[in-house]
Amino acid sequence: MWSARRISRFAVTLLRRILIAVLVLVALGYGGVVGYMYFNQRALQYAATGPVIPLAETRLTAAKDIALPSGDGTINGWYQEPRSGMPVIIYYKGNSKSFSEEHERYETFVAEGYGFLAFDYRGFPASPGTISQDNILTDSLTAFDWAAEQGAPLLIWGRSLGSGPATFVGSQRDAQALLLETPFLSAVTVAGERYPYLPVTLVMQDQFPNNDWIRSVEEPVLVAHGTADTTIEVTNGERLYALAPNPDTVWIVPGAGHSDLWAAGIWDQAKPFFERALSR
Template identity: 70%
Template sequence: MKLLRRLTFALLLLLAVAYAGAVGYMYVNQRALQYFPQGEVTALAAAGLAGAEEVAIPVEDGSIHGWYQAPRPGMPVIVYYKGNSGSFGDEHERYAQFAADGYGFLAFDYRGFPASPGRISEAGILADALAAYDWAAEKGAPLLIWGRSLGTGPATYVASRREARALLLETPFLSAVNVAAERYPILPVHWVMQDQFRSDLWIEGVEEPVLVAHGTGDTVIEVSNGERLHALAPHPDELWIVPDAGHSDLWDAGIWSHARPFFEKALAN
């Protein structure tokens, strides 16, 4: 019996040490595990956006870099908050469609992503998001907010603190810490995660109409995140759920055909 107790104690001690090691590793390396900023910077000349210009927007310790295109007279500007991988220029097909339909746009990299130097953190991303919005607001056109994946966090944050005409959230998380808890259910992520992006709290302060788009085949952010966030919005509009669509499939699935009428209705109101 003593031998059995000693073996049991040794096993429990080994498991405790392994668990503590896993938690420690996750804590120390969490931002490297959370963000995927690697990628090439697309040259504006290669994107086929003849009316766009490169911009540098001042932030606290430097500047963030992106592209801006003014809208046709009387049309709004889409402030676009990118996702978690690569650089904003990777999605130039979207910006071309915005421009073709008369919309202006502002798209950029957060600090620490390829086009904007600096270190990545939630505080930096949120500060960059506000700076970009305020820069666009100075142009005078009505503003629409579009956030995709990681960008739904800063998009929701900005919408809760500024007065845009509409908020579109594409493949959003309820919160980043919720996604982490779903992936690592045995780890105390709510206690140790630094960049939690609490969209579930920020959405309560959003006065704009909200469209949420998600796919049931999304293995990066499970579709119930979008459904629950939509349910929390004070002024929910469409909840567009695409059967079998993955995390990066919604543009090809036709999200623009939902975004345009949503934006038009919001502007008319």
């Protein structure tokens, strides 16, 4: 017969072993989740699939297809020169589908006399290659520099993911204005808000630190965001705007989600903003 003391000692030992086993399983599970996120992070961060709408199927009858060498590949997009004396809007797209999906925006730009340049980063539907922060930034500078060679004043418009390359280009090049639609403070900030239990700062490769780049942006800045944005929380845009050295306008739309700002009238905010910037 076991004594009470021996039984008690056995119970403590068993409990300790069970606790250690549970902790090991939790650690292994957590490590598995972190490992999965690390090795699949770009598939989770980008949704670079979808059809490319042919230019001929749009109302952009005066635009042309362009192919620009960039890095180890080529970026493909559309360009239309502006009406005489008007600027060109360089449009940096978001993280899903093709730039061609937003042709109605470009049609509005053109109807108002603006030129535009829009394209897919490498790895997105119209531009073969590999997606990475470095490639996106390289492609974005390539597009800007090509547009600058055409001679018209340049305006930068970055939407969602595109707020990253747009802010970076604004910090590296001279444009007339920078418009940021549903921007993030940084991509790693959004990841941290979405996955607070993961060490995203340590493992995330494409962090797009807008909060650093914006400090070197000399252009006037307009930030647009919606209070019901569940993709990039509205405080990202508000905090980013607060860091801009040359802030012009912050436009916050009550009840607007991540993809609602065009329908909510962002062009009616953008056009006077661009006119103010061009008149300086």
